[in-house]
Amino acid sequence: VSLESLLEEKIKELTKCGDGCPSPVTKTLSCTSIKASGRLASCPSGMAVTGCACGYGCGSWDIQNGNTCHCQCSVMDWATARCCQLA
């Protein structure tokens, strides 16, 4: 093996970063909204819920199963989960 290829191998191993992996330095926080009818709205796998919005002006909510917004007010027509990830 050449010194060059040995270097590349070693660096990839130690930084746990294979070919074409994005630089961690350039990662940013990226968020999107998932809206659903009813009182529940879930973030897709790999995203975290950072907050929720609810219909009928309701600001009472909790998170169920780690990734689902649950709007608590008695009557509810929609729920939105705000979902974020590093990307």
Next chain:
Amino acid sequence: VSLESLLEEKIKELTKCGDGCPSPVTKTLSCTSIKASGRLASCPSGMAVTGCACGYGCGSWDIQNGNTCHCQCSVMDWATARCCQLA
């Protein structure tokens, strides 16, 4: 070139990290609030909206143009965007 300088060159190239680049390992999530009168409040460029608060006890909001909180209740006096980034 010396082995040392060759190493530095190669590591910086492969980790896409030049002189004085901050260690990604020490990055943390940093958040701030932006409050505005009316029903709209926007996060500055480079920050993501993770949630919104509204006047009149209102918990119904949505995100417009990716970075603006829009409070939906019919009467509204203020809106606050919660804005986060990696720093």
Next chain:
Amino acid sequence: VSLESLLEEKIKELTKCGDGCPSPVTKTLSCTSIKASGRLASCPSGMAVTGCACGYGCGSWDIQNGNTCHCQCSVMDWATARCCQLA
């Protein structure tokens, strides 16, 4: 010193990452909820508040001292802070 150990030394130095440091590439956003009775709920040290929920359907809140949710409606029984970090 061997070439191998020199390489490891240099890479750890330049990426500011010692033995057993977690790969920044695999870091993800992790969130949890902290609920408290009354109108205040705080995130633990090291976590950032991304949003708040309040009792009585209230969606009016602000952040105090950087890490505490303060529910503003006149009558309030509980507050929840949504707290996130890189992990």
